[in-house]
Structures are given as C-alpha cells and as structure tokens.
Amino acid sequence: MKDGKHQTLQEVSSQVETYFRSLSYNKQRISFYQKGWSVIEQFMVENSIDFYEAKVGDAFISKIQGTSDYSELSRREKDLIRCANVLTEYQNTGSIKFRSILKKYPLKGEIGEGIQGYLSYRKSQGASDDTVNNNKLYLHRLLEFLESNQVTNFSELDNQHILEFINGLGYYSKSTIHCMLSSLRGFLKYLFENGISEYNLTYLVPKSSYKKEARLPTTYTKDEINHLLASVDRGNPKGKRDIVMVLLAARLGLRASDICGLKFENIHWETNTIHLVQKKTKEKIELPLLTEIGNAIIDYLKFGRPKSDLPYLFLRTGQPYDKLEEPTLHNIVSFYLKQAGIKNIENKKHGPHALRHSLAGILLEKKTPLPVISEVLGHTNTESTKTYLRIDLDTLRQCSLDVLPLNTPLFEGVK
Incomplete structure (x- = not known):
C-alpha cells in the first residue's frame, strides 16, 4: 500500500472502490460513496490540500459536525462523515468494518498519562462530561502528533513540537481551532503548575479571536x-x-x-x-x-x-x-x-x-x-x-x- 501521507484522494477512493467490488457492493452503494467523496474533494480543493490523510478526514468531519452533537446531525451529514471515515479506515488498516464503532481515543505512555491527569483535574474543577470528552479528543490529536514525531515523554517535548502542531491546525474550522487551542493552553498550564514540565509553554499558544455565533434555532409550527x-x-x-x-x-x-x-x-x-x-x-x-x-x-x-x-x-x-x-x-x-x-x-x-x-x-x-x-x-x-x-x-x-x-x-x- 502506498504511503498514506502521499496519496491523493483519487488514489485512496479508487482503492476503496476496488475493495467494495471485491465484497460485491452494488453500483448504487458505490455511487453513494462516490458522491460523498466528491464533497470531500471540494473541501480539499478549497483548502489547497493535495494529499488525503487521517487529519484531513478529521478536519472535514469537524466542518460537517461543527459544535453539534452527532445525534443532532441530519442523515446527509452523517452519511458524509461515514464517507470520510471509510477512506481513513481503509488507508490505515487496509479494510473497513461493516458496522461503525465508537472511537475510544486511547491515552498511552507518559504523555497519555499526563493527559489523563489533566482530564481528571478538569472534572474535579466542575467541568461537564461533554467538556472533558472534548478535551480528550483534542489532546488525543496532540498525542498522535507527538507519537508520529517520536516524542514519547515530556523531557523530549520542546517549543518546536508545539509550534508545528499548531501550524498543522489549518485544515480545521475556526470553531474547532479555537477549542483545540484552548485545550492545549489549559493542558500546558497544568503541566507547568504541577511540576510535570520544567517550562511554561503556554506563551506559544496564540489567542483565538473566534466568537461563536449562535445558529438560528430550527422550529416547527x-x-x-x-x-x-x-x-x-x-x-x-x-x-x-x-x-x-x-x-x-x-x-x-x-x-x-x-x-x-x-x-x-x-x-x-x-x-x-x-x-x-x-x-x-x-x-x-x-x-x-x-x-x-x-x-x-x-x-x-x-x-x-x-x-x-x-x-x-x-x-x-x-x-x-x-x-x-x-x-x-x-x-x-x-x-x-x-x-x-x-x-x-x-x-x-x-x-x-x-x-x-x-x-x-x-x-x-x-x-x-x-x-x-x-x-x-x-x-x-x-x-x-x-x-x-x-x-x-x-x-x-x-x-x-x-x-x-x-x-x-x-x-x-x-x-
């Protein structure tokens, strides 16, 4: 399989189509995914993205879902998320599960334990379960980034890693970037104040000027x-x-x-x-x-x-x-x-x-x-x-x- 970080959307989707045909998917079902992938392609063109990878899929899903709970999404929005997930899953594993399962976001190693400690701290301070779960999602993305750069403990973490992670957030929506920066800032502050990190790296995290604009609520007469x-x-x-x-x-x-x-x-x-x-x-x-x-x-x-x-x-x-x-x-x-x-x-x-x-x-x-x-x-x-x-x-x-x-x-x- 070609390196996932250097595959175009057309290359990944073509492999998935071949995989679907090997499972005897009919033309209508394959066409369903093709239409979804065309929306992903438009998203990549608008953001000048050449290659498809997991974080591109995550950014697309974040744009679709916004700040809504998954259960509140329309059927079409859920279908688009499914279309992105199958691309990522096949690219990473070479196969696709028939039923969607809840992603767990494991927090492993020294840095993962630090994130778990921060989440427990947030909960002790009265943060809601939804807020803590969102913090976990955003900091899991940080953990994945650090692992991909062979950073497995806090002694190896430096300014450049934080800056590169922040620079890679451009794919995401403004609201998601705002939430990710907020989670990162809080985590870095926690590490310093608890003596886990020798340096306070919060100064590296830029302030976000994003202000959430409430959507006009949907109503029925x-x-x-x-x-x-x-x-x-x-x-x-x-x-x-x-x-x-x-x-x-x-x-x-x-x-x-x-x-x-x-x-x-x-x-x-x-x-x-x-x-x-x-x-x-x-x-x-x-x-x-x-x-x-x-x-x-x-x-x-x-x-x-x-x-x-x-x-x-x-x-x-x-x-x-x-x-x-x-x-x-x-x-x-x-x-x-x-x-x-x-x-x-x-x-x-x-x-x-x-x-x-x-x-x-x-x-x-x-x-x-x-x-x-x-x-x-x-x-x-x-x-x-x-x-x-x-x-x-x-x-x-x-x-x-x-x-x-x-x-x-x-x-x-x-x-």
Missing part, C-alpha cells in the same frame, strides 16, 4: 407539531413508548439525554410533577406532569413496556430490553416528522432538540416572559434563552424602522 403527534400509531407497544418521548420533548422541552435517562423515581404522581437533575447542566428542574403525558405514560406502562427490573422508563422494544439511547430517540423523532408529511425537513434539524426549540417559539408567540421560558427549558439563566428571540419574527418586525429618504438632512454630505 404548532400545527406541524400536532401533525407529528398524530402520526404516531399508539396501537402497538413501540408507538405507546414513542408518543410519550415525543410529548416530553414537544410539550415540556426535555433534552434527549434527560428523556432517555428518565427513571420511575422522577415521576411524582402524588403531585403530578416530574423532578430530575438535568444531565447537561447538573441543575434540578421540576416540571408539571401534564394530563396528556401522564395518560400516555400509564398506557405505555400497562400495555407497552417490556417486563424489566431496570429503573429506566424507556426501554428498547426488542431483546435485549436495555435502556433506550439518545441516537435512537433522534431517529424516532426524525421518522415521525417524515411520517407526518412535514415539508422541507431535509433542510432543517429534525431531532428532539428541534422540538425543544419549537416549544420555545410557541411560548414566545404567546408572549410568555423570558424568565418563564428559561424555567421551562431548564436554562441556568435567561442569556441562554435570548437566542430564541431571533425566531419571534412577528415581534421583531414591530421593532423595525423605516428607511429614511436620501434627501433628509441626516444624509447631507454623504456621497
């Missing part, structure tokens, strides 16, 4: 939400389970992680309330157990939920009857949105988080105060909720100003 709910067939165990989860997202704005993690102990029938600690914010939240949701839960428990001693409310419908996971919930919501015949959903987010956004939009239409919406959505402050103001177009139109004619005194002297 009240009528579209009603069509979505009506599309769920409640006459079978799966439908009885699915309608409860969709209602929790659409009526109460619960996140997918909190829906999938919901336990029997969270349902307080005596007060008709739901009490839980949000997985994302670690904040306690209390929500009303609406009659519509309560009745759906009872119907599911009596006639839909498999017999199990697990404490979780929602289980898989087939054996093994394990706890339902977040990506599955995303696929469930996406399925029913399509089933409901809602137009243009391919160009919109179509997971449970979109239903959360939609609830915020409906509440805004009803002139609900921001603090109340914040409480419903479980935001720690109203700043997080303000992004939804941009979807309240009717109110925004009331704030618009007429454009003055050019012959007014205001424009005198303007050429």
